[in-house]
Amino acid sequence: MNHLPMPPTIQRLMRSLSPNVRRAWNHRVDRMRLAPRIIFDYELLYVERGELTIRVENETFLAEPGDILLFKPGLEHEFVMSRGECWMPHIHFDVLDYADYEAVPIHFKRRSECSEEELAWLRPDILGSALGWPNVIRIPNHAEVFHTLMQIIHAYERRDPDYPLLQKSLVLRILYLILKGLRAADNAHLTMHQRAMERAVTYIMEHYNATIPLETLSKMAVLSVFHFSRLFKQTFGVSPHRFQIRYRMEKAKELMMFHHHLSLSTIAEKVGYSNVHSFSKAFKQAEGMSPRQFLKTHTSPT
Structure with missing residues (x-):
């Protein structure tokens, strides 16, 4: 398969x-x-x-x-x-x-x-x-x-x-x-390392707004960086970096939809970006629209 x-x-x-x-x-x-x-x-x-x-x-x-x-x-x-x-x-x-x-x-x-x-x-x-x-x-x-x-x-x-x-x-x-x-x-090797992959993905989700080196995740899984990256992608369909970005974008959308008082700069900081420009660029690449376009489409006027 x-x-x-x-x-x-x-x-x-x-x-x-x-x-x-x-x-x-x-x-x-x-x-x-x-x-x-x-x-x-x-x-x-x-x-x-x-x-x-x-x-x-x-x-x-x-x-x-x-x-x-x-x-x-x-x-x-x-x-x-x-x-x-x-x-x-x-x-x-x-x-x-x-x-x-x-x-x-x-x-x-x-x-x-x-x-x-x-x-x-x-x-x-x-x-x-x-x-x-x-x-x-x-x-x-x-x-x-x-x-x-x-x-x-x-x-x-x-x-x-x-x-x-x-x-x-x-x-x-x-x-x-x-x-x-x-x-x-x-993929018997995936089953063997299933718990390690679950620990790694849970760690990413709990620390989604931080920079997480691959070395940190691979040590948690007791694997080399190469083998960890390969197994992670086979398990979840994306690289650890892409998984973190995807999770960050979901958190950003949640903040934009339900916390209207927050500025885009504050939201960018909360999901791990140093400035709103970097956040906007990453959001558009992931979602196909800018954060402001998302706000117009998915939130109601106050």
């Missing part, structure tokens, strides 16, 4: 996610076989107990407890065989909000057996094509995904009046946990 900051199009896509759960089961069987088929939506299955031999298109996998299977729209898959009692909590869901989400069936046909009307139900594969998620997901935080998946299943079984909001929030949490888990699995 690519862990550089996500392109704006992907960020917009992620903000547009509005999942709907079509079906949710805590499925337990003595053995599992399923003939080749395609589905129109996503199916996310957690292997809680047993072993499953799965084929997705031309690839065959052995899925074991702790594995997460993501069956994607339009990809032919089958359960070839199983070993031992199989516990497989799973959900069928859309990641975007479609008006016909309740009308789309859970399918057991091959693509060649589908009518044109049925094929029109196929959803775009956002998680696979846009985010690059694999068919078999092996992540260190799989237990958190399992816990949230069981919450979805229990909520689906009850379906009280607040269910639509709850199921969306829980599926989004699963997607977030998987994203974090894939990053951790792909």
Whole structure:
């Protein structure tokens, strides 16, 4: 996976996610076989107990407890065989909000057996094509995904009046946990230094108005300056310096919006700039407008 900051199009896509759960089961069987088929939506299955031999298109996998299977729209898959009692909590869901989400069936046909009307139900594969998620997901935080998946299943079984909001929030949490888990699995060194990175970013936030040498942060993390800078950017998407500037700008906007009595010179000093010119230059570079333009746009006249 690519862990550089996500392109704006992907960020917009992620903000547009509005999942709907079509079906949710805590499925337990003595053995599992399923003939080749395609589905129109996503199916996310957690292997809680047993072993499953799965084929997705031309690839065959052995899925074991702790594995997460993501069956994607339009990809032919089958359960070839199983070993031992199989516990497989799973959900069928859309990641975007479609008006016909309740009308789309859970399918057991091959693509060649589908009518044109049925094929029109196929959803775009956002998680696979846009985010690059694999068919078999092996992540260190799989237990958190399992816990949230069981919450979805229990909520689906009850379906009280607040269910639509709850199921969306829980599926989004699963997607977030998987994203974090894939990053951790792909970058074991990030997991190893996670606490050090959290200490460093907390220190920056608590001392955002001070000049913080990289040497100070790297010593806190017990890393060389080079390795600290690289790990920080991989973890937070920006360099320590850019993170501090971004945080300073957020604090400056807060002061401008809610403390109208403060002058720009005072605000500049409070967020760590020696003069209003340096602050204005940094603010415009970060926000695309001057502080005075921000004030005109985001504050009401007194």
